[in-house]
Amino acid sequence: MDLRQLKYFVQIAESGNFSRAAEVLRIAQPSLSQQMKNLEEELGVELLLRHARGVTPTEIGQQLYDHARRILEEVERTRDVLRSQSLTPSGRVSVGLPTSACRGLSLPLLAAMAERQPNITLHIVEAMTGYLDDFIQMGRLDVALLYDHKAFKHVAWTEMMVEDLMLFAPPDHPVVAQGSISFREMFALPIVLPGAPNVMRTVIEQFAARHDVVPNAMACDSLPTIARMVCSRRALAVMPHFAFSDEMARGEMVAVPIVDPTPSWRLSVVVSQRTMNARGSEAVAKVMADVIAEMVSAGVWQAKLRGDRARPEAARVPIR
Incomplete structure (x- = not known):
């Protein structure tokens, strides 16, 4: 059993049939079917129930799916950690934006990131601030823009405006x-x-x-x-x-x-100290702070910048 087989199995389980999974994975369907047959023979168990509508995981298959998802996520997180150690920020960074700001901020942020930090891939999550606050505390988000956020020890913030x-x-x-x-x-x-x-x-x-x-x-x-x-x-x-x-x-x-x-209310750019990509997260927070300050200064975003936060290069403030 290898990572490739786990990736194939997860995609089949999520797609519900071999043909759709083969399209997503960009491999031939017979090859994909053979890979799953080899995996079932190696493990000595039936992982997928075949039926007219496609396939569903067996009880044991569902257990493998849960484990495989965690393994693949951990592999991806490990890759991001190693990439983040390079001099150039890179890797995937998850960014939480509140619903009231997401429509206006997401496109300028994406454009600025493409120009200033092209090696970073953003995953934007839109939600109400309360949910984003919880996600950042748990480390499920790397960076977020929060209104009147709760002060906990696992985050650092720049109060913007x-x-x-x-x-x-x-x-x-x-x-x-x-x-x-x-x-x-x-x-x-x-x-x-x-x-x-x-x-x-x-x-x-x-x-x-x-x-x-x-x-x-x-x-x-x-x-x-x-x-x-x-x-x-x-x-x-x-x-x-x-x-x-x-x-x-x-x-x-x-x-x-x-x-x-x-x-x-106050708005802050918040960084989780549980992030697996510290360098990338700091770079995203810096670009986000820059973009927000530029939008406020241009009158696009009506708000009052906080003191030296009026300068995009304002420093991050750690929580005590």
């Missing part, structure tokens, strides 16, 4: 003509926020508690659905300006400032 939260409404909504709305008055309107434990909900609820306001709001964890709710006049949304830049450019929404007081 402070972003004001705004109220989004259709262009013909009466609140747009007002020009602004107070934080307290806002909750007399139908408001939609992500549900708990999303960071947005937590920030708004804690901010409301400090100002003796009851934050009555619907819950929805889908940014596209929130956008549709606003456009259809079912609710108004509280989000950072950057979250709905596409909709505003198309004239579908208007961002109304929230005043007396204005809620805000």
Whole structure:
């Protein structure tokens, strides 16, 4: 049994039939079938159940699949570790981007990485900040952009900026003509926020508690659905300006400032200290910080850069 056979078996199990697996692996189907026959004969067990729709792993085959996936992942991680020791950052780096920033940041980040760090392959993961925070703590992500992230010992961060939260409404909504709305008055309107434990909900609820306001709001964890709710006049949304830049450019929404007081949150570029590709992760974090600072300075991203973070070369801040 060798790594090639394990790779073939995993692909067959995931594809559900030999022909599809052969296409993905770019080998002839008879050769693939022979490899699996040899593997079953070597192990003395039946690994795959053949049927009209394709194949499924037997009980023993499922055990082999679980072990094989872990082995292949560990081989890939080992390869990344060794590559990361070279002078030039390289290998695969997983990057978590919050839903509210992913649409606007992912393409500029990918373009900048292709230009500045072409030997690094990015794996972008989009999710709500709470999930990304957990993933970075566990080492399932190498780098992430997080809002008001939790401070744990297994990460290091660069606090990039402070972003004001705004109220989004259709262009013909009466609140747009007002020009602004107070934080307290806002909750007399139908408001939609992500549900708990999303960071947005937590920030708004804690901010409301400090100002003796009851934050009555619907819950929805889908940014596209929130956008549709606003456009259809079912609710108004509280989000950072950057979250709905596409909709505003198309004239579908208007961002109304929230005043007396204005809620805000902090954004940080976070690096897991459990990463298997430290050199690559640091390089990605640096490029991400550069890109964000450039977008803010150009007015594409409306936010306030933090002190010396206004310079793209700002240094990383380790957690105590």
